[in-house]
Amino acid sequence: MDQSKKSEFVVVANRLPVDRVTDEDGEATWRRSPGGLVTAIVPVMQRREGAWVGWQGSPDEDLEPFEAEGMTLSPVRLSGSDVELYYEGFSNATLWPLYHDVIARPVYRRSLWEAYERVNRRFAEAAADVAAEGAVVWVQDYQLQLVPKMLRELRPDLRIGFFLHIPFPPMELFQQLPWRREILEGLLGADLVGFQSRDGASNFVRLSRRFCDLKTQGHEVILDDRTVQADHFPISVDAQELITLSTQEDVKARAAEIREELGNPASILLGVDRLDYTKGIQQRLQAFTELFEDGRVKSGDAVFVQVATPSRERVEEYRILRDEIELQVGRANGMYAELGAPIINYMHTSHTRKELTALYLAADVMVVTPLRDGMNLVAKEYVACHGDLKGALLLSEFAGAANELHRAFLVNPYDIGGTKQRMYEAMHASPAERARRMRSMRRRVIEHDVDLWAKEFLEALENRR
Numbered sequence: 001m002d003q004s005k006k007s008e009f010v011v012v013a014n015r016l017p018v019d020r021v022t023d024e025d026g027e028a029t030w031r032r033s034p035g036g037l038v039t040a041i042v043p044v045m046q047r048r049e050g051a052w053v054g055w056q057g058s059p060d061e062d063l064e065p066f067e068a069e070g071m072t073l074s075p076v077r078l079s080g081s082d083v084e085l086y087y088e089g090f091s092n093a094t095l096w097p098l099y100h101d102v103i104a105r106p107v108y109r110r111s112l113w114e115a116y117e118r119v120n121r122r123f124a125e126a127a128a129d130v131a132a133e134g135a136v137v138w139v140q141d142y143q144l145q146l147v148p149k150m151l152r153e154l155r156p157d158l159r160i161g162f163f164l165h166i167p168f169p170p171m172e173l174f175q176q177l178p179w180r181r182e183i184l185e186g187l188l189g190a191d192l193v194g195f196q197s198r199d200g201a202s203n204f205v206r207l208s209r210r211f212c213d214l215k216t217q218g219h220e221v222i223l224d225d226r227t228v229q230a231d232h233f234p235i236s237v238d239a240q241e242l243i244t245l246s247t248q249e250d251v252k253a254r255a256a257e258i259r260e261e262l263g264n265p266a267s268i269l270l271g272v273d274r275l276d277y278t279k280g281i282q283q284r285l286q287a288f289t290e291l292f293e294d295g296r297v298k299s300g301d302a303v304f305v306q307v308a309t310p311s312r313e314r315v316e317e318y319r320i321l322r323d324e325i326e327l328q329v330g331r332a333n334g335m336y337a338e339l340g341a342p343i344i345n346y347m348h349t350s351h352t353r354k355e356l357t358a359l360y361l362a363a364d365v366m367v368v369t370p371l372r373d374g375m376n377l378v379a380k381e382y383v384a385c386h387g388d389l390k391g392a393l394l395l396s397e398f399a400g401a402a403n404e405l406h407r408a409f410l411v412n413p414y415d416i417g418g419t420k421q422r423m424y425e426a427m428h429a430s431p432a433e434r435a436r437r438m439r440s441m442r443r444r445v446i447e448h449d450v451d452l453w454a455k456e457f458l459e460a461l462e463n464r465r
Contacts, residue, residue: 006132007072009050012123012147013140014087016054016075017042018068030068040235040377041140044454046070051130053123059083065130076126078119085115088315091143094177099142099166100278100372102173104317113179117146120186124150133157136461139190141165146182149189161461162190165235166374167400168200174207181211188212188221191464194233194457196374196400201230229464233457234404235375239449242384245357254354255361262362263341267302267427270363272356272378273370274311275348277321280369280396280413281308285328285344287420292336292343296424299338304367305345305359322348360385365392365426368399369413375400379408380445387442389435392426394419404444407437 017038018030032042045052051072056063059082063075078086089112097104124147131137139147139162148160174180184207187193195201201219208214208221208228215222219231245251262268269288273279288304291297308325312318329346336343351359360366366382376399383393383405395401395408402410409426411419429437 006135007049007051007130008132008135009045009048010053010127010131010135010137011041011045011050011140012053012127012137012144013041014054014091014143016056016073017045017052017071018073019057030066030073032069040237040450040453042069042071043238043241043450044458053126053130072130074126074130076123082115082119084314085112086119087143088312090116092312092315093317095142095145096166096278098173098177099169101167101169102176103371104277106176108176108178117182120144120146121150123147124154127151128154128158131155131158134159136161136458138163138458138461146186147189148193149186152189159461159464160190161192161194161457162187163194163233163235163457164200164374165196167197167372168195168203170199170203171207171210174203175211180207184208184212188214188223188228190228191226192457192461193228193230194460195230196232196234197403198232200374201232204230229460231460233453233460234400234448235377236445236448236450236453237377237380237384238451239380239384239446242357242381243387243446245354246361246385246387248354251354251358252361254358258358258362262303262305262345263300265300265303267364268362269302269304269365269367269423269427270359270382271304271306271308271367271369272359273306273308275308275318275322275325276311277317278370278372280371281306281325282328283371283413283416284367284369284419284423285325285332287416287423288344289328289332289336290416290420291424292332294420297427299336299341299343302427303341303343303345305347305363307347307349307351307356307359309350310348356381357385360391363391365394365423367394367423368401369394369396369411369419370399371396371413373399373401377401379405383438383441383445386438389438389442390431391438392429392434393437393441394423394426404448405441407440409437 019033021031053074055078056075059080065074093107098106136159205216209216221228329344333342360382368379379401393408396413409422411422
C-alpha cells in the first residue's frame with residue numbers, strides 16, 4: 001500500500017464494524033453493526049481517523065478498502081471453509097466454551113487449529129500492510145490471539161496492543177488446550193495485553209510463567225529483549241450517547257407505548273442477550289416462571305420480555321439452545337398466561353439502538369444473569385439510560401460488570417431459588433431504594449465510560465518502551 005495512505009492507528013478485529021444492508025431500491029449500503037465491541041471502539045476510531053482491519057461478513061468475497069461511518073475499512077477475505085473451521089470451529093467451538101468455564105465441552109481438533117493459525121496470519125499480514133511506520137495497532141479478542149506475535153515478526157517497528165473481551169481462564173482450565181503454549185506466545189507478541197478483570201491478567205501472567213518458562217514481575221512478563229505488560233481495563237459504554245437517546249421525546253413515547261402493548265403490568269422485566277449458552281437465559285426464565293408456580297406473582301402482575309439476538313445460527317449447540325428456550329417459553333405461557341396476556345414475550349431478533357433504548361426505559365427490572373461473561377455492556381447501557389433513577393438491575397456475580405456495579409441486585413444464576421428471591425425483591429423495591437442503587441451505579445458508568453477505557457488502554461500502550 002502507498003505509504004501516504006497508511007494509518008497511524010489500526011484496529012484489527014474479526015469483523016468490520018459495519019453490516020451491508022439493502023434499501024428499497026436494491027442499493028447496498030453499510031450500516032454500523034450492533035454489539036459491544038463495535039459500540040465501544042467505533043467512537044474512538046472516528047476521532048483518531050484510523051483504519052479497521054476485519055472480515056466483512058460474507059464468505060468468498062474480495063473487497064477493496066472503503067470508507068464508511070467516518071473510518072477506513074480494510075476487508076480480509078474468508079472462505080466458506082475458513083468460516084466453518086476458524087470462526088465456527090476453533091474460535092467458537094474450542095476457545096469460547098473453554099474461556100467460559102467449560103459450560104459446554106470444547107472441541108479439540110487439529111484441523112480447526114490449523115485453520116485458526118492460517119486465518120490469524122492473514123489478519124496479521126493485512127494489518128502490516130495498512131499500518132504506517134511506528135503505528136499503534138490494537139488487536140481485539142479471542143479470535144485473533146496469534147496476531148500479535150505474527151505482526152511483530154512482520155513489523156517490529158509497530159507498537160502492538162491486545163485486548164481480550166471475554167474471560168481469560170485459570171490454569172486448571174487453560175491447561176486442557178493442546179495449543180496452550182502457542183496461544184500464550186501469540187499474545188506475548190504484544191507490548192500490552194489487556195483484560196476485563198484483575199483475575200484475567202493474573203491468570204495470563206501465571207500461565208506465561210508456567211507454560212512458557214518465563215520470568216515475571218508483578219504485572220509484567222519478561223522476555224529476552226523486552227517486557228510485556230498485562231493489566232485489567234474494564235470496558236464501558238458511550239454513556240453520553242445513551243443519555244441523549246433516552247431523553248428524546250420519540251424514544252420516551254415508544255417506551256410508554258411498549259408498556260401499553262404489554263398491558264401496563266406492575267413490573268416489566270427485560271433480558272437482552274445474544275442467543276448463547278453462557279447468558280443464563282434458561283435459568284432466569286425458570287426463576288421467573290417459578291414465581292408464578294409458587295403463587296407469588298399472577299398474570300398481569302409482571303411480564304418478562306426476552307430479546308435473544310440471533311447468534312452463530314449454523315452451530316449445532318446454538319440451534320439446540322434456541323429450540324430449548326422456545327419450548328420453555330411456550331410451556332410457561334401455556335401454564336400461566338391468560339388469553340392475550342403471555343407472561344413471557346420472547347423475540348429472536350435484532351433491534352435498533354432506539355428500540356433497545358425504549359425497551360430499557362420501559363423495563364422496571366433489567367435481568368442480566370450470565371453464567372460467565374467478560375463484562376456485559378447491556379447492564380451498563382441500562383444504567384446509563386435511567387436518569388429517572390427508577391429502574392432496578394438484577395446482575396450475575398459472574399459478569400465482569402459486577403466488579404463495578406456493586407449496588408445492583410447481585411445473584412448466583414446457578415441458584416434458581418436465590419435468583420427467584422432477588423428477582424422478587426427487585427420487582428418490589430421501593431422507589432427510594434431503587435434511586436439509591438441507581439444513582440451509585442450511574443455515577444460509575446458515566447465517570448468510567450468508553451472514552452476513559454480507550455484512553456487508559458492506549459496511554460498505557462503508548463507509554464510502553
